[in-house]
Amino acid sequence: MIDTVDLKKSISIEEDNIIKEIKSESLDKIKLSYKKYKEEYKYTPLLRNIEKKYGSFNSSENIKKADSYKDLISTKDKHYIVILNGSYIENISNIPNSIDIKNIKDLSKNEQNIFIDSYSKIDDSTDDIFSSINTILHSNCLTFKINKSTILKEKISIINIVDSSKPTYFRKCFIIDKNSEISFSEEFINVTRDGNFSNSVTEIYMDENAVFNYFSTQNISKNYHFNSINVFQKRNSTSNFHTYSFSGSIIRNNLNIKLLDKSCYANMYGFYAIKNSSHIDNHTSVDHIDENSISNEHYKGIVDDGSIGVFNGKIFVRQRAQKTNAFQSNNNILLSDNAKVNTKPQLEIWADDVKCSHGCTVGQLDDDALFYLMSRGISRKDAISLLLSAFSTDITEKIADKVIREEYQLMILKELEDLNYE
């Protein structure tokens, strides 16, 4: 069991009573989530590494001035949100008028009530110890409210900056009102020389007919990163998640989607191309609670050079969720002898009138295809990137927006150039 002294201390100094209560509840949940740790982190020794590195989960406050981070912002997006060690830096951000970002503690009581429900209930802290720790130790929960019928076609970029020698905590809570449609992309940037541990938990509450698009790029070699995204969907809502991972000492992604109502859509797409002893662990779950919903999940990965790719996908279909269609697939290519893939697709089904399937493969680059390309005068290196980028197409083509799709395709091409194939 982990040492809870610091956690208890952090709760005791919390001033907001409601939040204090939520944090105390999370402390109770730690026992439960710790029990599940062994199975849930079977291939990913994150806890041991963090404990070894820091000895404690405590975070520290940042001392530098916000302006000094301005140079780090390189985004083509018109709108961007800068978050430093979990705090929103308003003066170097640029957000559209239709979005309201506030620290939960700065909200009026009325506004706070709207968020408290999703904030306290939908994280995965009964299942995940890092979520529990985040709930207790984060100091700023940022709330994002997207008002009814807001439609923003251009994506908004969220830039999370990590600058601390201790663990950092990020916490966000989105409420997407009825009939709204919005897209975010998110990345984490570490500015310290040493690796860091960033722990991010996000809750997304989608009302009827809402559409939410989310893109994540993870390229944080030497860093440990925990990222948990928890989604609640109401009737007719659609979520699209695109997760691209390229490097990290250990990256653990939890993506949990609950389809509460009838006729929801959830799409989860992921691509990882990892090298240099990176370790990527994608844990996803989609919970079909009511009828007629559809979920699609497809993760593909290329694992090279001492790296480990872990995939764990769960599909739950509850008794009431008749007429569910749920599909899940994970394909891997192993490029080197010291690379590993651990994959565990899971189906748990309690309704009979459903169509569910999952599949996974682990294999290698097709040598015949490689030879074919080379016989046409293409260099070995180019032929490999060509084949690998073709492998990624299934995932990138799921990005509906052409501009964004091309942006990610380019990014992948660049990353693939560095892979080795013996």
Added chain:
Amino acid sequence: MLEIKNLHASIGNTKILKGLDLTVNSGEVHAIMGPNGSGKSTLASVIAGREDYDVTDGEINFQGNELSDIGPDERAREGIFLAFQYPVEIPGVSTTNFMKTAVNQIRESKGEKPLDAVEFLKLMKEKMKLVNIKQELLSRSINEGFSGGEKKRNEIFQMAMLDPKLSILDETDSGLDIDALKIVSNGVNALKSKENATVVVTHYQRLLDYIVPDFVHVLMDGKIVKSGDKNLALELEEKGYDWIKVKN
């Protein structure tokens, strides 16, 4: 043999048959024609007893028995056969096994002894010739990976095996090339007798060149709007269904 009076049927909240009357006697061949969505396949399914459809009014009498409380398997044992428009695949179950189960259960219901393996094989060999079907096909999983023609020939083979009194052929011509159509039609014609009757449900006149009907009925919007002899089919082919619509 078959007498349908004022039949109303719906699926969910959609009314499909809206007061249909039809009488079929032994030895007759009837063709039911009509545009897509007129209720032809529904009629076939309702006679066979498919429970997805609710019969909301009217009655179907078969050999003097009202069918409403009788399940599809009992109707089959009474002698109603439906050749499916889309024959169903059952992985791992061969046609041979399927037919053996069916034949023996029908025999059992009549108090007859089940056929042993030798007798069954003999019966099968005899009927296979009718539709020019190969043993190899019959030992494969039923309808799985069959071509369109093989599926339809297999339906007629089953019809031959079960020797029904009333056969309903639901769009049996769909997806068939002319050679397959001839084989299927020859099979149907060979099975015709004074004791049985055939109802052919089709969209096109083409099939009726080979299976010549005694009566042709036009089904539109859930009712039979016109009946006649085989010439009606030819007229329809020439003038199209709109011709009937205009006349009404």
Added chain:
Amino acid sequence: MSKDDKILKEFTSKEYEHGWSVDFDVDQAPKGLNEDIVKLISKKKNEPNWLLDWRLKAFSNFKKMKEPNWSNLKIPRINYQDISYYSAPKKKKMLKSMDEVDPELIKTFEKLGISLQEQKRLSGVAVDAVIDSVSIGTTFKDKLSELGIIFCSFSEAVNEHPDLVRKHLGKVVPAKDNYFACLNSAVFSDGSFCYIPKGVRCPMELSTYFRINASNTGQFERTLIVADEGSYVSYLEGCTAPMRDENQLHAAVVEIHAEKDAEVKYSTVQNWYPGDKNGKGGIYNFVTKRGICNGINSKISWTQVETGSAITWKYPSCILKGDNSVGEFYSVAVTNNYQQADTGTKMIHIGKNTRSKIISKGISAGHSQNSYRGHVKVMRRANNSRNFSQCDSLLLGNKCGAHTFPYIDIENKSSMVEHEATTSKIGEDQIFYCLQRGIDEENAIALIVNGYAKEVLKQLPMEFSVEAQKLLSLTLEGSVG
């Protein structure tokens, strides 16, 4: 109400066919688990000291272990002190031949459809019959021994072929492998032993038939099969138990050794008492089965048809150590009423060019829960290894559950692993098609389910295949009106 709902409403549980018990004189140990009981069992069997020591070591390990809790099963607390660990039909003297077996016992087996009289057997199946804790007789022993094949009860093997037993016992399933295997190692009472010498193809199916008869007993048998270089054997296992309100524990261990070029086919038709339709009673079937393909080109193939038991926990596995070795797992698991099953396999690829294939068909009905759990591991040196897994689930009704937990761990870049799984229900179209041909609903479901499971059933030896098909229909009978 949809057609299926209607069909399922009419689903009543079919009574278990083998639910009777027979009174014959038994020699039963007092309830309880302690060192004295372990010693008593060993003494009853006239065991050599090395085996007693092995048991005692296992028992001392067992005391330190905890019941596993990772499976998707709800296992009520088992009181291990409330079980009698030894029960045997009383025998007056050592039997010289099958003719001397108590006629009451022979009748018992005939009631099960198993004839122990050699002349009555039409086809060549040699049977070792085990009641409660002991083997009561083995048929065709003489004929087999002409070929050098040893097929006898475990106890007999311990006394007559101690070196063979000692060399192989606990080598594939170590005594402390897991909680139930460890318990078995301490208290196992009998089972079958089989040795096929070099280059011999066993001319008949070998079969062990297990029967739990006494109440308040557990059954802990142990099977050891050794296939020497270039040999072949097909082995069958069947089992039944009386209907009792209490839950009875069955914790068996099966170990298989396949040497170079050897092939072992192991088939199980498991029909322990599943409990009544409300989930009362039934056998807890916690079994460890594992084989090692030791030599190059060796092959082990598991086929199982699991229809019985209140709770099933078993994962027949293959360790593919020899280069080019092959492991196969074919399974049909049917659960109805309140049965629970958590079953699957492990394929551990160690040697080069090793191949494995997994075909699992789960069928859940009633309030039952049916899980597939599998592990495919390709080790770093297992170049060019291949695995293909297909795990399908069929649901009959919406009160049951179907779960799939495949673990796939790959550390070799030249290997290929494919896993596919689907979950679906019996199509209404399929049922209607059958009905329209005059087949009633019950037969329609039986036909469709047997078709669905065919890929597995056809792996069984002919005689068993027919029995298994009947059993599948029986288990689901009433499940569909």
